[in-house]
Amino acid sequence: MNAETATRKSFRREGEDKRREDLIAATLECVAERGLAGATVREIAQRAGVTAGLIRYYFPTKDELIGAAYRAVMQRMTVQASDALRSANDDPRARLYAFVTANLGQPIMDPHNLSLWAGFIALVHADPAMAAAHRDGYLGFRDELEILIRDALLSARAPAESRHTRSHAIAINAIIDGLWLEGCLAGDIFSDGELAETGISAIEAVLGISLKAEGGAP
Amino acid sequence: MNAETATRKSFRREGEDKRREDLIAATLECVAERGLAGATVREIAQRAGVTAGLIRYYFPTKDELIGAAYRAVMQRMTVQASDALRSANDDPRARLYAFVTANLGQPIMDPHNLSLWAGFIALVHADPAMAAAHRDGYLGFRDELEILIRDALLSARAPAESRHTRSHAIAINAIIDGLWLEGCLAGDIFSDGELAETGISAIEAVLGISLKAEGGAP
DNA sequence: GCTCTATTTATGCAAGCGTATAAATACTCC
DNA sequence: GGAGTATTTATACGCTTGCATAAATAGAGC
Known part of the structure; x- marks a missing residue:
């Protein structure tokens, strides 16, 4: 009182x-x-x-907080994708399938994630530390993808030399990124699972193998 | 004085x-x-x-200036891609080829463009007017791409019904966007023309036709 | 229970922001 | 060449921002 x-x-x-x-x-x-x-x-x-x-x-400084937040976002998405892998760890082709569909579905393909990602990407060009953080995340993702691709190819008895898997990894990474982008930006103009299906089909075409069954190429 | x-x-x-x-x-x-x-x-x-x-x-207001600037960037990239089309307007497959390589080379695939694009995209989620501007640009690009794809398929005597071309357009748009992104962000870790080549190969695989020669599928 | 310190609050400051508005001036038309 | 107007400058206002600093306090250790 x-x-x-x-x-x-x-x-x-x-x-x-x-x-x-x-x-x-x-x-x-x-x-x-x-x-x-x-x-x-x-x-x-x-x-x-x-x-x-x-x-x-x-x-x-505030920039350091922003940078830490960016790293957290990337890590969160990476972890979520890895979680999907851990759920289906038997057949190599099924693993690649799971990885792709996880990245092209909830909760990774989300407008919020895109806003965060884009906001940070815009800074990458101006801030070298941010650029390094990004490159590490990108290469990590691509390396993980390349391993999945190699195993899937081997499992289908297809050629899997590193010079092939590298360019496959680049292309498939692009497919995932591109579809993720489309889905985040305008998810409502696509039907449920359409983008994941489209991605799987495109990736199967690029690799020349099937990811759904164990039968391999017809 | x-x-x-x-x-x-x-x-x-x-x-x-x-x-x-x-x-x-x-x-x-x-x-x-x-x-x-x-x-x-x-x-x-x-x-x-x-x-x-x-x-x-x-x-x-300043926001209107920003919005106008965003539309200008998108239009500039669109025009540059269309210019490439006008230079090679004979064979439909060559046209698609030219369109893809134009989008995956200078001056479109440039870090500055990415910074601009990302900065604006970060606003899309919060600003409805910006969101509309984006959707128009995206759909315009995809429609143009879908026409190129249909003509290329027809020219190779491959099936080109609209339900196919739609999903092909989605996938190929993703390939272009994804590779464009990779190139803008880390162009220095790729050799010259590598991304364009990778994109062409991936797109050929998706469509099941060749884009380089007139021979069509083997 | 007292003390001591790491953690947190509270307050203030200088700089920069977008916007408003009035005065000045370059150009047009007669 | 003189009047009128559209364009441009100049200045100021109210806010918000990131950052600094001093005072307060919660909780650990003795």
Whole structure:
């Protein structure tokens, strides 16, 4: 009952990891909702339930927070795709099939993910650190894909020398990226699963093998 | 030699079209160089050689200028691709070939274009007008592609019903977009023309026809 | 329970933003 | 060549931004 009712906000001290995660999550929410421009330190802080000053305690500068958020997005998508692999780990062709359909369906193919990704990509050209982060993610993805492709080809008794698998990986990576883009941007003009089907068919054509049955090429 | 040396900047009155083009060009320079955040009205005006206030005379709000700039980028890329078509307008398969290689080479496959495109795409999700602008551009591109595909298939005496050409257009559009992306982001890790070649091969596989010679499928 | 420190709040600042508006001026038309 | 107008400059306002800093406090360790 003091005359000075200027009560300070009560708070809890959280572990460092937890706070960083919360701040990154809040950042992603902001970017997804109103674009990179909407991700101000004040907005992020409010969404994370803390005051703005705290951000600087965990991230020396806002750009570092943004960069951390970008890495988190990429990692999240990568993990989700790998999860799909772990669910169907028997036949190599089925594994490639699962990998592709996972990347072309929920929750990876989502407008929010695209907004985040595009916002960051726009910075890649200006920020070398961001560019390096991107390249690592891209090459990692392609390497994983190339292994899946090689195993699928071998399983179908098709030639799988590295000079073939490399260009196949480039092409199939493009198919996945391109369809992912189309789906994120205008998912409503495609029927359910249409893009995943289209992708599988195109990839089967490129590789010259079937991914659905064990029969291999007819 | 007046004591009041506060001389006003001298200026020329330009035609409305010229000014709008200049302002859009200046905007694109800013976005390409330092991202959307670097495209401030003051910076844009300076680069266009005018004062900031003038922007508002031609564009009621900054967002409208940004939107106009986005449409200009898309149109520029579309026109460049169409130019390639006009240079090789004999055989339908050669036309498709030319269209693909044009989109996967200079000047379309360029990091600047990607920065511009990505910066704008990040806004699509938040801004309905931008979303409409994008959808129009995308569907226009895909329609043009679908016609090229149909003609190429017919020329090779392959089935070309619309339900086939539609899904082919989706897949091939994805291949082009995906490879364009890869090239823009990391062009230096690919040899010259590698991506265009990869794209052509993948597209030939999807369509089941050859695009290089007149011989059709073997 | 007291102390000490890492964590958090609160406040302020300087810079830059988009926009508004009035004054100046280059060009057009008679 | 003089009047009128469309175009352009110049200036200022109100906001928001990222960042800095000092004061407060929650929770751990003795």
